[in-house]
Amino acid sequence: MRIIRDRRIVEDTFVHLDEHAPVPSGVGVVLPWSRWLAERASLADRGAPVGVRVAATIDLATLVEALSSLAVVAIEIPKFTDGRAYSLARRLRGEAGFSGELRAVGDVLRDQLLFLSRCGFDAFELAPGRSLEDALEAFGDHERHYQSSADRTRPLWTRPSPG
Amino acid sequence: MYRYDEADQQIVEERARQFRGQVERRLDGRLSEEEFRPLRLQNGLYLQLHAYMLRVAIPYGLLSATQLRQLAHIARTYDRGYGHFTTRQNLQFNWPTLTDTPAILDALASVQMHAIQTSGNCVRNVTSDPFAGVAADEIVDPRPYCEFLRQWSTFHPEFAHLPRKFKIAVTGATVDRAAIAVHDIGLRIRKDEAGRIGFEYFAGGGQGRTPVLAEKLRDFLEEADLLAYTEAVLRIYNELGRRDNKYKARIKVLIKEMGSAEFRRRVEAEFETTRHDPALRLDPEALARMKAHFVPPDYATLPDGQTALQAGRLGKDRAYARWLASNLAPHRVPGYAIVQLSLKSETLPPGDVTADQMDAIADLAERHGFGRILVTHRQNLVLPDVRIDALRQVHAALEGLGFATPNVDRVTDIIACPGLDYCDLANARSIPVAQSIQQTLADADRVHDLGPLTLNISGCINACGHHHVGNIGILGIDKQGEEFYQLTLGGSARDDASVGKVLGRALTAEEIPGAVERILATYAVLRSGADEAFLAVVRRVGLGPFKEAVYADHS
Amino acid sequence: MSEPVRSTVHVLTGQRLTDGVIVYRTAEGAWSESFWDGERVDAPTVRDARVAHEQAAQRLIITGIYALEVGLTAQGAPVLSMRERLRAEGASAARVRLGYPP
Numbered sequence: 001m002r003i004i005r006d007r008r009i010v011e012d013t014f015v016h017l018d019e020h021a022p023v024p025s026g027v028g029v030v031l032p033w034s035r036w037l038a039e040r041a042s043l044a045d046r047g048a049p050v051g052v053r054v055a056a057t058i059d060l061a062t063l064v065e066a067l068s069s070l071a072v073v074a075i076e077i078p079k080f081t082d083g084r085a086y087s088l089a090r091r092l093r094g095e096a097g098f099s100g101e102l103r104a105v106g107d108v109l110r111d112q113l114l115f116l117s118r119c120g121f122d123a124f125e126l127a128p129g130r131s132l133e134d135a136l137e138a139f140g141d142h143e144r145h146y147q148s149s150a151d152r153t154r155p156l157w158t159r160p161s162p163g
Numbered sequence: 164m165y166r167y168d169e170a171d172q173q174i175v176e177e178r179a180r181q182f183r184g185q186v187e188r189r190l191d192g193r194l195s196e197e198e199f200r201p202l203r204l205q206n207g208l209y210l211q212l213h214a215y216m217l218r219v220a221i222p223y224g225l226l227s228a229t230q231l232r233q234l235a236h237i238a239r240t241y242d243r244g245y246g247h248f249t250t251r252q253n254l255q256f257n258w259p260t261l262t263d264t265p266a267i268l269d270a271l272a273s274v275q276m277h278a279i280q281t282s283g284n285c286v287r288n289v290t291s292d293p294f295a296g297v298a299a300d301e302i303v304d305p306r307p308y309c310e311f312l313r314q315w316s317t318f319h320p321e322f323a324h325l326p327r328k329f330k331i332a333v334t335g336a337t338v339d340r341a342a343i344a345v346h347d348i349g350l351r352i353r354k355d356e357a358g359r360i361g362f363e364y365f366a367g368g369g370q371g372r373t374p375v376l377a378e379k380l381r382d383f384l385e386e387a388d389l390l391a392y393t394e395a396v397l398r399i400y401n402e403l404g405r406r407d408n409k410y411k412a413r414i415k416v417l418i419k420e421m422g423s424a425e426f427r428r429r430v431e432a433e434f435e436t437t438r439h440d441p442a443l444r445l446d447p448e449a450l451a452r453m454k455a456h457f458v459p460p461d462y463a464t465l466p467d468g469q470t471a472l473q474a475g476r477l478g479k480d481r482a483y484a485r486w487l488a489s490n491l492a493p494h495r496v497p498g499y500a501i502v503q504l505s506l507k508s509e510t511l512p513p514g515d516v517t518a519d520q521m522d523a524i525a526d527l528a529e530r531h532g533f534g535r536i537l538v539t540h541r542q543n544l545v546l547p548d549v550r551i552d553a554l555r556q557v558h559a560a561l562e563g564l565g566f567a568t569p570n571v572d573r574v575t576d577i578i579a580c581p582g583l584d585y586c587d588l589a590n591a592r593s594i595p596v597a598q599s600i601q602q603t604l605a606d607a608d609r610v611h612d613l614g615p616l617t618l619n620i621s622g623c624i625n626a627c628g629h630h631h632v633g634n635i636g637i638l639g640i641d642k643q644g645e646e647f648y649q650l651t652l653g654g655s656a657r658d659d660a661s662v663g664k665v666l667g668r669a670l671t672a673e674e675i676p677g678a679v680e681r682i683l684a685t686y687a688v689l690r691s692g693a694d695e696a697f698l699a700v701v702r703r704v705g706l707g708p709f710k711e712a713v714y715a716d717h718s
Numbered sequence: 719m720s721e722p723v724r725s726t727v728h729v730l731t732g733q734r735l736t737d738g739v740i741v742y743r744t745a746e747g748a749w750s751e752s753f754w755d756g757e758r759v760d761a762p763t764v765r766d767a768r769v770a771h772e773q774a775a776q777r778l779i780i781t782g783i784y785a786l787e788v789g790l791t792a793q794g795a796p797v798l799s800m801r802e803r804l805r806a807e808g809a810s811a812a813r814v815r816l817g818y819p820p
């Protein structure tokens with residue numbers, strides 16, 4: 001499967017598992033949160049990166065505790081109009097200091113990519129049937145931003161007056 | 164006023180280009196209607212009953228003459244020659260096409276305007292006191308803070324998909340002319356004993372189907388923390404606001420269900436994080452730079468003009484005398500007055516202005532002032548800087564334009580939403596009801612004698628016409644496909660904010676003017692003197708006598 | 719006030735995507751700006767199938783397609799809700815009286 005990562009189209013290097021599929025060796029995997037919770041001990045020493053798939057409503061404290069052993073946090077966006085993932089991403093990039101891959105999955109559409117990336121997402125699985133090439137253009141929709149976000153841009157109101 | 168530099172300009176131009184692309188993708192099928200709808204709404208474009216409608220942002224209601232002329236140009240070129248000023252200090256075009264909209268955005272961008280976030284589940288256009296910067300009772304000019312909030316909320320990446328729309332209002336005067344109690348966030352700017360500026364911070368007010376008055380979160384929030392605190396409020400709302408039912412999705416419901424103490428606790432905890440973020444804290448340089456955009460213009464040194472005003476009020480020209488009494492507000496600079504243009508007459512729907520009238524108002528604003536025009540939430544316009552020695556001239560010009568009706572804040576200064584004539588959500592028409600009340604109350608002396616009295620009409624429970632907070636409120640409802648109207652009494656949007664109470668069974672459109680007549684007659688009898696306003700009487704005697712007058716022998 | 723409704727039929731309606739103009743589906747399958755050109759559909763199954771078909775077929779041309787209810791009096795005169803009356807008449811009485819262009 002192709003995804004967008006760091007504003008480029010790349011082949012996904014992770015294998016996505018459901019609740020029951022056997023865990024392959026030597027390759028990165030992304031598991032549902034509940035399964036990771038149940039199998040975290042056995043997953044810890046497999047020698048390949050592990051990620052989780054979570055809902056935006058997940059209890060933050062529990063997730064934050066797990067972050068040090070996670071390479072990927074994939075946040076589900078059930079509907080593109082549901083904005084909770086944006087705040088969760090900001091918390092993970094901000095106070096929680098997560099520097100791994102933050103991936104948007106679910107109803108992920110072109111016109112939301114720029115804001116999602118500003119909030120800290122760096123990887124995107126687009127909704128089925130969407131053109132990734134089309135979607136890449138979204139990052140160029142706006143070059144300037146008034147306010148800062150997880151991207152740490154400098155707020156425009158801090159710029160010196162012209163002249 | 165705030166002037167764009169190349170960065171601001173680039174943002175509105177990028178927006179027009181982005182929307183042009185979105186329209187193209189809708190037309191070629193890459194975007195479905197369901198996906199396109201939130202995108203066009205966040206750009207103020209609705210699909211209404213008969214056509215598209217574009218809502219143009221007028222940040223805190225402030226326009227330059229150049230901008231108003233450009234709105235006139237757009238009305239002529241892309242619409243049917245008029246525009247409609249709304250209760251949120253914005254302007255709506257009722258007949259643009261989807262395919263013309265990108266060109267309209269270009270035309271707006273060329274005069275530092277846009278339609279960003281005038282709809283959708285995001286932070287909407289910030290509203291404020293229409294007398295900001297000139298009011299005699301102003302403590303602190305709210306416009307720099309409004310502009311900070313505008314910039315902070317414009318394309319805020321985290322808050323573009325909130326549970327529901329989000330409205331912020333700011334006042335800096337003794338009298339609240341911004342209705343802060345019925346906004347998602349309401350701010351009253353204060354000075355403490357040491358002269359430091361801060362905000363009395365309210366949240367959770369709103370109208371719609373569940374009218375709620377806002378709860379106070381802070382007595383005094385420091386000036387520098389405005390954005391950090393607001394970001395904390397929005398984050399808590401974005402995460403915890405209900406998304407299962409759009410009628411329970413506003414922040415007022417979250418605060419009610421959670422309890423204001425718990426909500427405040429969570430906001431304060433979040434604020435502990437955001438207050439240390441240098442990207443949110445407003446440093447003294449940033450504050451000073453922003454305030455420099457709003458320094459007073461070059462006023463002339465004039466005598467205070469009060470003698471001339473007094474003479475005018477007592478003079479033989481009754482129309483002029485009444486106009487001075489109702490359409491003028493005191494200015495902070497001696498020799499100047501704030502002039503309100505009444506957009507409420509028998510000839511046009513409330514809030515409507517034709518393109519030619521817009522041009523004429525722009526000319527007046529330049530000749531009599533510093534080229535500024537303000538929009539009020541009662542759908543009137545304001546010339547903020549008129550010299551008292553020019554009032555007769557201005558009055559004559561406004562009479563010629565039809566905007567000198569001496570009824571501001573009087574019963575015929577009716578707020579009305581577009582209603583079923585235009586709006587896809589409406590249950591009943593508002594404009595014809597407003598018109599018929601105007602016609603019944605054509606006697607200017609009587610209107611004048613009835614004193615301050617607000618009458619607000621909404622065509623549906625969404626309450627865009629602010630019926631809940633009208634001293635007299637009229638709500639359009641649908642009964643088996645026919646229009647009916649429910650009357651409420653006792654609402655107020657001012658400092659003594661309250662929600663009106665339903666008087667009785669709903670009436671037909673034909674019955675409404677008569678019912679209003681009887682309510683007014685009852686008031687005239689019950690009031691203790693000319694000084695006791697309608698609202699005071701309703702609060703003193705209750706609904707009983709009014710109910711009796713409207714319904715007895717009339718069923 | 720109005721005559722009693724004896725039966726109901728439906729007319730397919732929607733708005734043109736490019737300009738929002740209200741249109742009605744004719745018996746020939748074209749779309750007209752006049753309510754009176756609209757085909758009146760009787761059978762609910764035909765109506766529902768046609769709405770579903772047109773929503774898909776017209777998705778780049780006409781948006782918000784639905785079947786509007788038309789009451790019929792004994793004489794066959796159509797009775798519409800206030801909303802549909804205003805949609806069908808284009809400009810409301812208020813606006814005509816105020817001298818706006820239609």
